[in-house]
Amino acid sequence: MPDIALPITPTAPGRKGHANAAVKVWDLPTRLFHWLLAATVLLAFVSAEEGTGLAPWHVAAGWVAAILIGFRMIWGFIGGQHARFRNFIRPGAVGDHVAGLLHGRVEPSLGHNPLGGLATLVLLATVTAVVWSGASLIGGTGSEDLHEGLAGGLLALVGLHVAAVVVMSVLSRENLVRAMVTGVKPRARHPGAVDAAPAAGLAAPAAALAIIAGAYAVQQVDSGAFVPGSHAEAGETEDADHD
Numbered sequence: 001m002p003d004i005a006l007p008i009t010p011t012a013p014g015r016k017g018h019a020n021a022a023v024k025v026w027d028l029p030t031r032l033f034h035w036l037l038a039a040t041v042l043l044a045f046v047s048a049e050e051g052t053g054l055a056p057w058h059v060a061a062g063w064v065a066a067i068l069i070g071f072r073m074i075w076g077f078i079g080g081q082h083a084r085f086r087n088f089i090r091p092g093a094v095g096d097h098v099a100g101l102l103h104g105r106v107e108p109s110l111g112h113n114p115l116g117g118l119a120t121l122v123l124l125a126t127v128t129a130v131v132w133s134g135a136s137l138i139g140g141t142g143s144e145d146l147h148e149g150l151a152g153g154l155l156a157l158v159g160l161h162v163a164a165v166v167v168m169s170v171l172s173r174e175n176l177v178r179a180m181v182t183g184v185k186p187r188a189r190h191p192g193a194v195d196a197a198p199a200a201g202l203a204a205p206a207a208a209l210a211i212i213a214g215a216y217a218v219q220q221v222d223s224g225a226f227v228p229g230s231h232a233e234a235g236e237t238e239d240a241d242h243d
């Protein structure tokens with residue numbers, strides 16, 4: 001019998017209404033989380049230097065990053081399909097994935113690939129550690145060297161992260177950054193793929209409540225958390241008695 005492989009995919013032409021050219025991957029809260037986290041972490045970096053114009057924003061940026069991490073911890077259990085930890089934490093698949101890459105095999109991945117899932121956890125953990133060490137400085141129990149060292153580690157990881165995103169975009173011939181903006185990937189690269197299951201019905205209000213509770217908790221720990229410049233020791237210019 002001749003072995004003729006016919007493409008049996010939902011993209012088959014002529015099936016109007018079913019043949020959507022884009023597959024839903026990242027839900028809106030996950031995308032908002034990502035770009036807000038990137039913005040706050042980058043703001044924390046550029047505002048870290050004492051005496052600069054942005055310095056008064058350092059602690060507020062760090063606290064917002066902390067709240068975002070709190071949100072992501074919850075969203076990892078109740079969010080959309082590809083945002084859930086159990087769908088992208090696959091330590092057993094990392095070895096095969098890396099071996100495949102070394103042999104030039106790039107499997108298209110709808111959500112995070114096995115290495116990307118691991119990188120997600122490492123990035124989330126490192127931001128948490130940086131925020132915790134910064135918050136300890138406010139509490140008077142922290143170490144500046146530790147905070148600065150962890151922040152340096154985070155900067156290196158972010159550089160690696162962006163490089164990996166660019167390299168994987170080229171290798172998989174798929175614009176991963178655009179997917180993190182629009183939430184969709186072209187079906188042509190993922191034949192047969194189905195739209196990601198959305199978050200549970202009450203997930204969005206529950207997450208909103210968690211964000212409000214997080215902001216309240218931060219306010220209790222540090223009443224000046226969201227008041228730019230209220231921490232003289234956090235890199236802002238001290239009262240003008242030094243010139």
Ligand code: HEM
Pocket residue numbers: 040041044045048049050058059061062063065066127130131132133134135136137138144147148151152154231233234235
């Ligand atoms: C992702 C978040 C953060 C990043 C990347 C970050 C990064 C840094 C860096 C690199 C420095 C050293 C600046 C220097 O060269 O002297 C610094 C200083 C500092 N950070 Fe953060 N930070 C973050 C979050 C926080 C948070 C959440 C807090 C407090 C709640 C905080 C409080 C401070 C304080 C008080 C200093 C000044 C230490 C001093 O020189 O007296 N940071 N931060």
Ligand code: HEM
Pocket residue numbers: 030033034037038039041042072083111112113116117120123124127158161162165176177178180
């Ligand atoms: C301080 C900066 C950044 C941090 C802390 C950060 C952190 C993260 C985290 C935690 C994830 C996992 C998303 C999730 O499931 O929640 C992620 C994914 C992603 N990030 Fe970033 N990111 C940063 C900057 C950037 C930048 C500048 C770009 C653009 C080049 C970028 C592109 C992406 C993409 C495309 C993904 C999805 C990767 C995939 O398809 O598996 N990130 N990032």
